[in-house]
Amino acid sequence: MEGDAMRQEAKESIEAAQNYRRELQLRLTGLKQACTQVRGSSSQARDALRRHFSELQAAAARLLAARLAQLVAQVDALEEQSLRPLTACQTLILQGVGQADQLLREGEAALRCDVEEDGLGSFNQKALNIHLDSLLEVPALVDVASVSAQLDDSVLEVLKEMVVRHGSVSSHPPVQIMELQERPGAMLVRWAKVDEDFSAVDYRLQYRRAAGGGAYEDAYVGGDCEVVVVHLDPQTEHLFRVSARGDGGSSWSPWSVPVAGSTSLAPHEWSPGTDGFILSSRRNIAMRCDSAPSGCPVLYSNGATYCPGQTLTFKVSAVGQADNRDGLGVCVERESGQKTLQRDQAVCISTKGAVFVNGKEMTNRLPALALGSAVTFDMEVVALSSGGSSNLSEGGANVKLRVTIGCGSREVVFDWLLETAVDGLLFGCCFAHTGWKVLVF
Helix, strand or coil, X not given: CHHHHHHHHHHHHHHHHHHHHHHHHHHHHHHXXXXXXXXXXXXXXXXXXXXXXXHHHHHXXXXXXXXXXXXXXXXXXXXXXXXXXXXXXXXXXXXXXXXXXXXXXXXXXXXXXXXXXXXXXXXXXXXXXXXXXXXXCCCCHHHCXXXXXCCCCHHHHHHHHHHHHCCCCCCCCCXXXXXXXXXXXXXXXXXXXXXXXXXXXXXXXXXXXXCCCCCCEEEEEECCCEEEECCCCCCCCXXXXXXXXXXCCCCCCCCCCCEEECCCCCCCCECCCCCCEEECCCCCEEEECCCCCXXXXXXXXXXXXXXXXXXXXXXXXXXXXXXXXXXXXEECCCCCCCCCCCCCCEEXXXXXXXXXXXXXXXXXXXXXXXXXXXXXXXXXXXXXXCCCCCCCCCCCXXXXXXXXXXXXXXXEEEEEEECCCCCCEEEEEECCCCCCEEEEC
8 A cells, every 4th residue: 555655656656747848848848938029129129220220311311412402502602793893803904914015016116217296196096095094993802702601510519419308218119018908899909008118108019910920010109098999800910019109209219029819709790681771891881872752761780799708899980860769779680671780689879979779768867979979889698588698699588787888088887687598689870861881890
């Protein structure tokens, strides 16, 4: 017996050693990933710095060369403008010098030779015509342009200060993605500021498919710290990253560490073929049109795809005239020809903000729907008539749901009793007038 106990203890020790070794291997893998991230991000930072400063140097050289050419052109223009009258004056003086030289030669020749008095008289008259006592005025040097260049050496100090303060290097971005939560055909992304000294005003969320290495595209820019990224294909991994912009700043902070995630939930879709509605190619956007002038039936989902524990969101992207019969909501069954969701076994909010439960209007109201309004439905199972399952299709004939409907900054909470067990719930919308457009996710 003692030998069996020792053998059992040895087996347990071996198993514990195996588990310990496995855990250490996992930690080694995590350390390798951490080292890869440090080396990879450092390499990217070096490349970004070199590329940026190389571009700055080239741009500065171009700007300086352009400014130099502009100033030299101004000097050339001033030189030409200032020399023009001086050159003209010089030409006239040289002409006078030539005339005086010619007159000197003629006068000396006349004196050396015996000429008649008429010849001397002709020479004297020519001298009078030249106006030997008339001289051109030459401008004084103080009246002549003295071109100079004024260069402010302080620009070097200003440039030095700007260069010294330009750019920064940090080991951690000021904001990081904290949570990814899958939604039908979408992903809820939450992020938070991790640098307490950084005052963030705006955030910028980007995403791309993990496979293929394509370019990131913007999903959101604004002041919120969470957003639902829609139009995602199920079972397809995407990368998400976020950046922040500080108070009074124009540049974005370094990107957060990319976080991978995918949704396994098929996207919500409206049912095609309903009179009075036009659907988008993905069938997640419905627009009320005028193809049903006598009255428009309720547009339902393509299936009972909404289940408790999920958040169902309606986003209003266009508005029309409000009517008391309008509504956005959830129901148990599809009733053909029904023109409103204000009926039994359905909960909804009208375009005017009234909340209806099984056709009865509640006292509490929500804000009226407007352009950009987002209406959310959250449900959870709180009671069953029998059994202990939280699945809508199990446990008994009656199911009580705790329903929260939110719109803007307000919400309404109530309990909703289902008469029959179901696998899922339908969602729907109805509008008496055209112009309404609703995205569901």
